[in-house]
Amino acid sequence: MRQRVLVSVLITSLTLSSAVFAQSGERAAGRRIATELCGDCHEVRAPFPAFYRYPPTFEEIAKRPSTTRLALKVFLQSNHTIMPNFIVSKSDADDIIAYILSLKRQ
Numbered sequence: 001m002r003q004r005v006l007v008s009v010l011i012t013s014l015t016l017s018s019a020v021f022a023q024s025g026e027r028a029a030g031r032r033i034a035t036e037l038c039g040d041c042h043e044v045r046a047p048f049p050a051f052y053r054y055p056p057t058f059e060e061i062a063k064r065p066s067t068t069r070l071a072l073k074v075f076l077q078s079n080h081t082i083m084p085n086f087i088v089s090k091s092d093a094d095d096i097i098a099y100i101l102s103l104k105r106q
Contacts, residue, residue: 025091030099033092034058041083055083062103072097 034042043057061067076093079085088096 025094025098027099027102030095030097034096034099037086058100059103062100067104069097069101072100
């Protein structure tokens with residue numbers, strides 16, 4: 001009985017994990033896209049800590065309490081007055097979001 005419950009729990013968690021990863025995009029692709037599109041202004045990794053840096057690095061963006069999947073999705077789909085208005089496909093946006101959120105966990 002215990003073994004069946006354990007197997008059931010494992011299968012459920014693997015199913016949920018794969019569903020989350022399927023929707024969350026690819027971190028490596030997101031890093032590449034973010035570096036290509038945004039890397040001229042945003043540093044991918046800060047070489048040293050700074051008290052004030054504009055624009056912020058991706059790591060600084062990730063560590064903000066307001067940085068969530070939804071907030072990033074809305075940001076990537078809205079017009080920006082102080083930065084170029086790139087048209088980013090849904091899959092590229094998902095990859096960029098996955099990359100930025102991966103930095104939050106580090």
